[in-house]
């Protein structure tokens with residue numbers, strides 16, 4: 001099939017010359033820019049620079065240190081930062097490796113046809129930016145600015161989001177909604193009238209009982225939570241972990257519930273049943289703050305632990321005992337809402353059940369439960385009003401997912417397909433800081449959409465898979481080499497953090513703010529970018545907040561007094577929730593009004609066919625998704641993922657520890673690369689487990705290429721959450737292929 005856009009391998013042959021030409025070891029020996037930085041350092045320029053981490057979205061504040069020659073040597077945590085309390089996780093410390101990674105993107109790249117073959121040709125910034133501006137202008141003229149969408153994750157999105165809004169489009173989406181937190185936030189909204197937010201306002205520090213349903217804190221290295229959890233354990237708090245795998249958290253828990261995967265909703269409803277029918281719920285709290293208790297009581301009357309046992313394989317006595325433990329600790333108890341919750345398609349309902357449990361226990365707004373977080377509103381640097389878009393993502397998804405509060409990435413993907421001509425509204429993509437081929441499941445649809453759009457811009461630091469689909473690639477410098485938006489986080493104490501460069505951008509890379517401004521100027525939108533340097537924006541904003549760039553460079557983090565009131569409900573306090581009834585809705589009127597189950601109902605999910613196992617996945621402490629898979633410091637710690645296999649299953653298949661196998665799903669997809677077998681009792685026999693983010697098929701990622709397996713490519717099926725459009729990804733099954741599969745060219 002001839003396609004408009006061939007896959008371009010950023011392969012050794014294609015770009016090797018460029019890489020060397022640009023001086024692949026320049027960073028080691030010192031270019032002129034390097035020498036400048038070094039000169040500054042020698043002139044007494046401070047060798048400690050404030051930053052906040054971009055290796056994951058916990059965004060811990062820290063300090064980057066440089067040596068006498070201006071070389072970045074290490075990163076440490078900022079002791080005054082509530083996200084990290086002075087300690088970074090292994091990934092944050094390893095952030096130095098993101099800077100030194102010699103595979104980084106070095107110059108802008110433009111897709112060109114050379115001798116009948118498409119390839120990336122290195123370009124100067126002016127040429128690349130002129131081309132991007134020209135293409136965006138043209139598409140905007142033909143189809144309206146709304147036809148341009150931004151897929152983003154992390155800080156580059158702030159700058160490209162501003163550019164897109166200035167152009168007149170609001171079609172901005174991030175995988176952190178429909179591939180991550182969306183169901184939980186939607187479930188929370190219809191129950192409490194507010195989302196959960198990030199960092200989650202879980203008062204783990206003071207909790208007496210923490211219930212983790214899949215949330216594998218400890219491998220999921222969300223720093224502040226991990227630290228608070230360790231302290232809580234030391235103080236004797238009870239940990240209850242529900243996970244088909246004996247996770248790190250499970251190993252620290254008083255109760256491990258090795259649930260049959262996909263059946264959590266039955267367990268949650270049985271817990272609700274026990275709390276209500278054993279009268280263990282917080283009566284005062286329920287009377288004062290909630291709506292629909294009697295309806296809920298009736299709804300769960302037959303959802304007994306015995307009923308749940310048949311579904312979850314968990315003993316009724318264990319279900320009762322753990323419910324009593326929660327009630328004993330209440331209200332200082334947290335049933336953790338989770339974070340990556342797009343599992344089985346009924347995820348909003350599972351989040352609802354978790355929200356209801358917390359309401360029955362009275363933990364929302366209680367010490368040791370959930371606190372009321374507060375953030376500092378950072379004023380926008382003055383610019384003209386954004387034009388009002390003629391239409392936006394809301395129009396695309398209003399009918400299908402009326403309760404989705406943010407743009408559903410997969411809806412925008414579908415709206416980019418040629419075949420849905422009537423609904424084909426999106427014609428160009430800007431992709432900044434998200435590696436879509438490893439992030440959004442349903443590869444075929446995604447690839448088709450990327451073929452069908454008329455223009456695709458990718459802004460990244462690394463030659464990740466997504467760059468191969470681009471018309472133009474713009475290389476961003478790493479977070480250690482740039483100023484960025486202020487981090488304003490909602491926390492116990494409102495606070496802000498500053499990111500500043502510790503070194504000049506390496507090679508020909510640039511910060512996103514600069515790229516967005518350059519494009520804005522070329523698009524005639526200069527009034528939206530009315531500054532010479534991003535420090536002008538920061539200085540202005542900081543002044544409005546009563547501080548300055550100078551002060552922030554010294555402290556890195558600044559805390560502000562709370563203005564919204566105490567962290568918790570005061571005794572007997574009345575409160576109006578932002579829901580239809582003004583109460584915490586055990587019976588969700590908003591769900592009822594939109595035709596969904598107003599109270600969660602358990603429905604079974606598909607089981608693996610004979611000889612197949614459920615594919616479940618999670619995190620490793622030393623990596624973040626696919627973004628760190630090539631980081632030299634972190635690959636030293638872990639360079640591939642393993643597939644966890646129960647000994648029973650291993651015996652059946654004659655597998656040995658350390659052996660490599662391919663994985664194959666019932667739809668016939670075989671993993672591009674083999675994966676190492678790890679035989680362990682820590683996983684149930686009906687499932688296999690792997691860490692997400694490995695199995696890169698991009699040759700230019702010299703350390704990550706071919707290492708381990710990619711869970712995303714094995715996800716041929718997703719179950720869409722009918723409430724908010726999230727892609728449930730845990731309904732996929734795999735079996736083992738122990739022989740070398742028929743030679744298959746690794747993709748790309």
Ligand SMILES: Nc1nc2c(c(=O)[nH]1)N[C@H]1C(S)=C(S)[C@@H](COP(=O)(O)OP(=O)(O)OC[C@H]3O[C@@H](n4cnc5c(=O)[nH]c(N)nc54)[C@H](O)[C@@H]3O)O[C@H]1N2
Pocket residue numbers: 056057180181213214215216217219220221222242243244245247259260261262263264338339340341343616617618619620621622623624625689730
């Ligand atoms: N080190 C590290 N930390 C990270 C990240 C990272 O990339 N690296 N990413 C961050 C991000 S963005 C997110 S969203 C979070 C995600 O982290 P979490 O929200 O904690 O985790 P999940 O990915 O939802 O869940 C993974 C766990 O669920 C278990 N599981 C699988 N199926 C089931 C089931 O049916 N029922 C139950 N009860 N458990 C099941 C798996 O065995 C695994 O232990 O992690 C964050 N923290």
Ligand SMILES: Nc1nc2c(c(=O)[nH]1)N[C@H]1C(S)=C(S)[C@@H](COP(=O)(O)OP(=O)(O)OC[C@H]3O[C@@H](n4cnc5c(=O)[nH]c(N)nc54)[C@H](O)[C@@H]3O)O[C@H]1N2
Pocket residue numbers: 054153156175176179180339340432433434435436438439440441459460461462464466476477478479617618624625626627628692711712715729
């Ligand atoms: N199969 C599967 N899919 C998943 C998940 C899973 O566990 N399994 N997890 C889901 C979850 S919870 C989430 S939150 C999403 C995360 O999805 P993504 O955010 O897409 O995660 P990454 O794969 O790490 O991609 C990050 C991209 O940003 C680039 N990048 C890193 N730093 C910078 C920077 O400073 N500037 C720019 N411009 N680019 C940068 C990286 O090189 C990389 O290409 O994935 C979701 N999808």
Ligand code: SF4
Pocket residue numbers: 053054055056057058059060084087088089090091092093221222223
């Ligand atoms: S948790 Fe680790 S990777 Fe994430 S922001 Fe903090 S230090 Fe960085």
Ligand SMILES: [Mo]
Pocket residue numbers: 176179180181339340
């Ligand atoms: Mo996530």
